[in-house]
Every structure is written in structure tokens, then in C-alpha cells.
Amino acid sequence: MPTFFKINNLEKQSIEVPGTRSEGATGHYRHSAFVGGLVDHIREAPHVKTLYDLFETSASKHSELEFLGRRSYDPVTKTYGRYTWETYAQIRQRINEFGSGLMHINEVVLGSDQLDRWSLGIWSLGRPEWFVSEMSCNYYNNISVPLYDSLGPDAVEYVINHAEVRMVSCSANHIATLLQNSHKLPTLKAIVSMDSFTNPATLPGTANAAEVLRAWGAEKGIKIYDFYEVEALGRAFPRKHIPPKPDDVASLCYTSGTTGQPKGVMLTHRNFIAAVGTNREGMRLGPGDVTISYLPLAHIMGRLSETSASFSGCKIGYFKGDILTLMDDVAELKPTYFSAVPRLLNRLYARLVAATIDAPGLTGALARKGVEVKLANLEAGKGVDHPLWDRLIFNKVKMVLGGRVQVLLTGSAPIAKEVLNFLRVCFGCSVLEGYGSTEGLATATVTMADEYIPGHVGCPRAGCEIRLVDVPAMNYFSTDKPFPRGEIQIRGAMIFKGYYKDEKNTRETLDENGWLATGDIGFVDNRGCFTIIDRKKNIFKLAQGEYIAPEKIENTLTARCKLIMQIYVHGDSLESTLVAVVIPDPETFLPFANAVAGTQVTLADRAGYKRLIDDPKVNAAVMVELEKAGKAGKLRGFEFVKRVHLSTDMFSVENDMMTPTSKVRRPQVREYFSDKIQAMYEDIHRTTTVAKL
Structure with missing residues (x-):
């Protein structure tokens, strides 16, 4: 089972290194156990300097252990068997x-x-x-x-x-x-x-x-x-x-750009080894651990997870290839470690809520009490286990992930506080939230195993240091009170070599001292934990001069409104309000819309589903849910959307409205829905005019 190296003091997780402050920036924050020096290798295997060394060492040490698995397939019955x-x-x-x-x-x-x-x-x-x-x-x-x-x-x-x-x-x-x-x-x-x-x-x-x-x-x-x-x-x-050699480029990992062509991130062997070594300082997997591989291996999060597991003597089971049947693979494999992304966890959360605290009768009543008790214990720092409520309810819930998961790691996008803590008490395991980027080999910060306060991405990992740099245009400063704010910049041995054949973007992203500019805005609290609050790119001004980071709003609403499968928030400098395009999640939207409209439409009835999408009463009800989600996410008044267009036209790679890493291509979505966006603003102007009269 995974082994954790727990921090001595959760109340002081990272420390600003004395004498490192500079004009327009905080000092350098390091993990409190590594203030004296950063980790740049695998400390229990100092001879491992390249990915070649890594697997040669692992294959020699664990030669007879099971390693890579896939499910057998019967072409006659068209069914999958065991791994x-x-x-x-x-x-x-x-x-x-x-x-x-x-x-x-x-x-x-x-x-x-x-x-x-x-x-x-x-x-x-x-x-x-x-x-x-x-x-x-x-x-x-x-x-x-x-x-x-x-x-x-x-x-x-x-x-x-x-x-x-x-x-x-x-x-x-x-x-x-x-x-x-x-x-x-x-x-x-x-x-x-x-x-x-x-x-x-x-x-x-x-x-x-x-x-x-x-x-x-x-x-x-x-x-x-x-x-x-x-x-x-x-x-x-x-x-x-x-x-x-350690400084040879091991891989060109292309980031999927939301506007231009993808950039080729040059990742060296030294970068990979530093990232594996750094991750092992927080949690170590070992022989007997099992993980499922379903994240795209062209995405750095899935790649690092698999590389780390291969050094540890783990078993890696691959999913069948259909994300809709992933839980069937999970039930068969019974992993001990599970990497996930918020989009998957949000859908899992919605299903668990429906089956537990929102369930009718005695089941719902018991679940609500059990969640209440376990959340109170968690917030008091008493952990996630409870002898009575686990036996009555939550041991059954754990079987959704196979029953053996000890660690669940989420990353790539923010996840709501309530989702994070609900999953912690339901699965009774450590739910970690990490933060990183392709350019930093997915390694920057992570929450601690016994963390009990949600809403942040933890402290710097053992191999990197972080500083916050002023962003005057957005009114974020390293001198802000009560906490310093600014662009998150990262430095360490896992930071990439540069963009292949692209000196211009390399210079804009990586400075001469090795600091990686992430484009993310954050603050660091008095415990030394970092919170992402904004995005430097993809920002715009509303007519009244307020800066808007649409991705932050989209993440907030998606995490708190179970009706949303995809969302695009739009605004510009000629308008004072925001509007949104929402692609509903049929699984949750259909019963909701039927209740509002008094119908019994099924998903097979495409014409009926389209009528629900276009029904003004349903649209108004969705607006109410978006407002609730905005309030729960503590959006500011000008960040609330004032109109929503519901559509079945999903954003996808095929129609060029989404990148392969599930990021919205904003210019393409804006163009595709331009008529609908214009109609929403015309309705806002018309309503405003009538109100004035």
C-alpha cells in the first residue's frame, strides 16, 4: 500500500526562504522539510540519472513481478474477461x-x-x-x-x-x-x-x-x-x-494550444528523474500497489504517473479504451492508487450524491447523518475513518472504486471544496489535489495526505520552489494583505529545457534564472499553502472596467452545478455583463428538465430532448441553478452570468472547439455560437430598456 511521508506541522507547510525577496516578488517558498536544499534526483537510488537507468534498475529488482496488464477479449462473445x-x-x-x-x-x-x-x-x-x-x-x-x-x-x-x-x-x-x-x-x-x-x-x-x-x-x-x-x-x-545522458531530450511533449499551434515542450532525462524523485518524497508506491492507466499518455500527468509506478514495482492495468465503462475496469482491477481529473470526479460526485444524501427514505436519512458526522471529524482533524458509519454505509460506497483505493489524486483543473471533502469521507482515503504543468513535468504543489482544509493546492513539492510576482494590470501584488498575491512562478530541476524550435515563446515563459512563468494567479496563506485564484491569460475587461477570468468562472460553475457537462462563459469590453453557453449533462439534466416541464421525455426521444433544451421554463430553471452555484463558489456580482443558451452541440476536437486536453478553444466557440451570444445580449438590452421605462 502507498507510504506517506507526513509533514511535521500542517500549520507551516512551506517557508519563505530568508533573504530571497526581490522588488515586485515574494521570496522563494520551499517545502518546510526542504528549506535547506531541493531534491533533484531519486534519493534512495542516486545512480539513476536517466529513464534508461530507471527502468533497468526496476526491471532487475522486480523482474518476476507482474507489471503491465490488459483485459482479455473474447471476439465470439464480444466480452472482456480478467486482466x-x-x-x-x-x-x-x-x-x-x-x-x-x-x-x-x-x-x-x-x-x-x-x-x-x-x-x-x-x-x-x-x-x-x-x-x-x-x-x-x-x-x-x-x-x-x-x-x-x-x-x-x-x-x-x-x-x-x-x-x-x-x-x-x-x-x-x-x-x-x-x-x-x-x-x-x-x-x-x-x-x-x-x-x-x-x-x-x-x-x-x-x-x-x-x-x-x-x-x-x-x-x-x-x-x-x-x-x-x-x-x-x-x-x-x-x-x-x-x-x-541526463541532459539529452527524452521527449517532445506537445501542449495543445487553445489558440495557435501546439508548442513542443523539450523534457530531458534529468527533468523526468527529478520529478520522479520529488514525487517519491511525498508518497511512495511499492510492490503490491496497483494503478489503472486511462489518462492520455500524451498528457504529462498520465505519463508521470506511469513512469513513477514503473520505478516502484507496481502493477499498471490499462482500461479497455472506453471511458464510459471505466468503472467496470476499475471494479475488475481493484486499484490501490487512482489518478483522476476533476471532470471525472465531478460526475462521480453527482452519482454518489444521488445514491446517498439525496436518496429518498431511510437510505438518504442515514447517509446525510453519516456524511455530517464524518465531515465534522474531518474538519476537526480526526481523519476520514469512522467505525460505525463506514460499516453501515461507506464500505459499500468504496466498492465503486474497487474497494482498495488508498490514495486518490486529482489534478489538471480546480475541484470544488465540497466535492473534495465529500469524496474524502465517502471513500475513506487520502484525496490529494496536485498542481503542475507540462513545462514543469506536472510537479509543483500537492496537498498533504492528512490535510483537512480544502480549497487550495498544497505546498511546494520537495524538488521545487515557488514565488509570486506582481501583476499590476490585474491589481495583484506580492505586498497584498492579508496574503501575498501574484503570478505563480516555479523553479527546480524538473523545469523543461525550452520549446522546440521556438526561442520567442521560450524566452517569454522561462527566464534566465530558471523561473517558469505559469500564467496562473495565486496567493499563499499563513500555513504556506497556495491557492489558484485567477488566470493571467484569457482575461478581458467588461465595459465598467472589471477584469474577468472566464476559465475561473467556468470551473466554479462546473464544479457546483451538476447539470453542466460543458460551459463557455463570454463577455467583452463593450458589454457590462456575462453570458454563457451550456451543454447539459443528459444524465442529470433530463430528470431535472422533466420535473420543470412536467414531461416524461427519455433520452431516446431526441425531438423531445430538443424541446426541453429550448423550453424557456427550463432555461429559467437552469439560470437559477447557475446562480446558486455562483453564490456557493463566492463569485463576485459582475462574475455571474445573466443569460444562458442551452445546446446539444458539444465542444469536441472534431469540431475544433476543444483541445485534446479538454480545454475550450475560445475563439472557435465564440464564432460558432456568435448568433446565440448576440441574441442573449439583445435580450439583456431589451429587458434593461423596458425596466427603465
Whole structure:
């Protein structure tokens, strides 16, 4: 089970290092146990300096332990069975073979220079082949370039060309896309399918899919292999490892920009090792721990989680690939450690609330009392366990996550206080909230295991220090009372090397002293804990001069209004009020709207659902819920939305209104809903005029 290194004094979690203040900035805040020096390596394994060292050490130490697992699939019954596992030794052998096979293809088949470093694109959902592909780059000193599974062809084209990707290891469903666009991909020379080509043709004398793909690839000048062929080549032509150096770039991790093209974050081996070492100073997983991998591995949070687990001797089970059936995978795997994002936890929270404290009769009454008692204990610093209420209610609730989860980590976006504490008492485990970015390898702050006060993102991790820098345009200053406020800047060994081929953005983000400007606004309280309160980017002024950070408002409303699946808050300098576009969550919205309209529409009745969406009474009722959520989130008066447009047109990667990391592309959403936005403002102006008359 996970082991925590608890802070000695929760009331003083970080300390401002004396003598480090400068004009326009606070001093440097460090974790109270690491004021004398930051962690920049894995302290129990000082010889581990690269990702190659990391897995060689782990595979030797844990060789016979089960490591990577996936659920077996019966194509006849079309059902999934139990997890099947490969050991650390087996995965290490596959890395050797796959890496050797790629080197043989690169040098012998493609005729490339033996000493040349090159980039391997990786494009699929999480699976053992993803890990093998990435780690093979570390064994032969090449560069991994993860591609988001939901990236459209245009973004894939940009990343492959920008990173000069020579080969792509991908799931079979992406091969056609790559070949269709191959005329735009001059550096791409080979594609490796993670799915086997061994299935025979259905009719004698007909070509199977593999033959068709190979012939198509030959026309385009691109070699097509399946994963097992490459491994076989590696067995036939084994290569010696080419260990990387700590400052070599291990991966180009492209951030999905909300406006322009994605930026290639250069992450070195030193960055990864510093992040793993830093994370182990707060919590250590070990043999016997199990985690589920379902977050996109092109996203740094999922990547760091998997890298840390691989050093610890853990088991990593991959989900089937369908987020809608994730809980079925969780029930089968029974993880001890679970990484999550607020969007998933908010939906889980809504379901648990409906089944417990909002349930009718005795069940609801008991749940409300149990939650009340456990929340009181938590707020008093007495922990999350209770012998009576756990036995009566919450041990059953724990089974939603398999019954064994000891640690639940959330990150990537803010989560509401009430959600955080409700999950803590329901699951009876440590619920940690972390904060970080791709440029800092997802490592900046985290809450403590025994934290009892919600609403902040904890203190600096052992390997980094933080300062707050004045933002005069937004009226945030390091001299503010009662607490210093400003832009959060981070420094440590996990901070990235820079943006690939992009000196301008590198200079704007990373200063000469190594400080990473995050663009997030925060304050630090008297316990040394940091709270995110605003965003420096994506801000605008209302007509009366008030600054608005729409993402903050969207996060506040989403966390507190269970009707919302997606939301876009809009305003500009010509208007004094905000409006919103909301895509309702059908699971919660449908019963709510039926109750308001007095109907019994089902989700299958699309015409009926559309009528509910357009019903003025339903719209007015949703506005009431948004107002309640705004008050609960302590929004200021000018931050409340005054009109809402309900729609079924979800923001997605496919329609270019969302990035692969679930960030709203604001200009695209504004353009798509421009008529509706204009209509909402016209209604506000008309109502205001009538009121004056």
C-alpha cells in the first residue's frame, strides 16, 4: 500500500526562504522539510540519472513481478474477461527487441546514419505497446513524440513535421490517416501497427488488410510493419543499448494550444528523474500497489504517473479504451492508487450524491447523518475513518472504486471544496489535489495526505520552489494583505529545457534564472499553502472596467452545478455583463428538465430532448441553478452570468472547439455560437430598456 511521508506541522507547510525577496516578488517558498536544499534526483537510488537507468534498475529488482496488464477479449462473445499480465522481465525483453528492431529498420532498411538521433511518434490509447515504444527510445537514445489519440489530421501533420518524426508506432485505426496525409509528411518513413496483422483473409485468394496497407504504403514510400514483426527483427538483429545522458531530450511533449499551434515542450532525462524523485518524497508506491492507466499518455500527468509506478514495482492495468465503462475496469482491477481529473470526479460526485444524501427514505436519512458526522471529524482533524458509519454505509460506497483505493489524486483543473471533502469521507482515503504543468513535468504543489482544509493546492513539492510576482494590470501584488498575491512562478530541476524550435515563446515563459512563468494567479496563506485564484491569460475587461477570468468562472460553475457537462462563459469590453453557453449533462439534466416541464421525455426521444433544451421554463430553471452555484463558489456580482443558451452541440476536437486536453478553444466557440451570444445580449438590452421605462 502507498507510504506517506507526513509533514511535521500542517500549520507551516512551506517557508519563505530568508533573504530571497526581490522588488515586485515574494521570496522563494520551499517545502518546510526542504528549506535547506531541493531534491533533484531519486534519493534512495542516486545512480539513476536517466529513464534508461530507471527502468533497468526496476526491471532487475522486480523482474518476476507482474507489471503491465490488459483485459482479455473474447471476439465470439464480444466480452472482456480478467486482466492478463506481463512481468517486468518480459516487458524489458520486449523493449530490447522492439528497440533493436527499430534501429535495424532505421539503419538497414531506411539507410539512416547509425549515430543519428531521431524521433518516434506514438499514437494510441494507453496499452503495453505504448510503454514499450516509449521506453525503447530511452534504451537507444532516441526521442519519443506522443500524439494525442484525439488529435485531428491537421495537428498530427504539424507535430510530425515540426518534430521531424521518422517513424510512428500507432494503433491500427490511425494507419489510414497517416497514409492519406503522407504527401504532407516528408520525414515519415515507416509506420508500426500496435495491432497484429496475423489475421488471415476471409476468402481464399483475396488480400487481407495487412497486404492492402503494405501495398498502399509502398505507393507512398512508407514501410508498414506490425509490432511483432519489429520485435522479431530485434531478436534476429540485436543491438547494444545506447544509454542517454541526463541532459539529452527524452521527449517532445506537445501542449495543445487553445489558440495557435501546439508548442513542443523539450523534457530531458534529468527533468523526468527529478520529478520522479520529488514525487517519491511525498508518497511512495511499492510492490503490491496497483494503478489503472486511462489518462492520455500524451498528457504529462498520465505519463508521470506511469513512469513513477514503473520505478516502484507496481502493477499498471490499462482500461479497455472506453471511458464510459471505466468503472467496470476499475471494479475488475481493484486499484490501490487512482489518478483522476476533476471532470471525472465531478460526475462521480453527482452519482454518489444521488445514491446517498439525496436518496429518498431511510437510505438518504442515514447517509446525510453519516456524511455530517464524518465531515465534522474531518474538519476537526480526526481523519476520514469512522467505525460505525463506514460499516453501515461507506464500505459499500468504496466498492465503486474497487474497494482498495488508498490514495486518490486529482489534478489538471480546480475541484470544488465540497466535492473534495465529500469524496474524502465517502471513500475513506487520502484525496490529494496536485498542481503542475507540462513545462514543469506536472510537479509543483500537492496537498498533504492528512490535510483537512480544502480549497487550495498544497505546498511546494520537495524538488521545487515557488514565488509570486506582481501583476499590476490585474491589481495583484506580492505586498497584498492579508496574503501575498501574484503570478505563480516555479523553479527546480524538473523545469523543461525550452520549446522546440521556438526561442520567442521560450524566452517569454522561462527566464534566465530558471523561473517558469505559469500564467496562473495565486496567493499563499499563513500555513504556506497556495491557492489558484485567477488566470493571467484569457482575461478581458467588461465595459465598467472589471477584469474577468472566464476559465475561473467556468470551473466554479462546473464544479457546483451538476447539470453542466460543458460551459463557455463570454463577455467583452463593450458589454457590462456575462453570458454563457451550456451543454447539459443528459444524465442529470433530463430528470431535472422533466420535473420543470412536467414531461416524461427519455433520452431516446431526441425531438423531445430538443424541446426541453429550448423550453424557456427550463432555461429559467437552469439560470437559477447557475446562480446558486455562483453564490456557493463566492463569485463576485459582475462574475455571474445573466443569460444562458442551452445546446446539444458539444465542444469536441472534431469540431475544433476543444483541445485534446479538454480545454475550450475560445475563439472557435465564440464564432460558432456568435448568433446565440448576440441574441442573449439583445435580450439583456431589451429587458434593461423596458425596466427603465
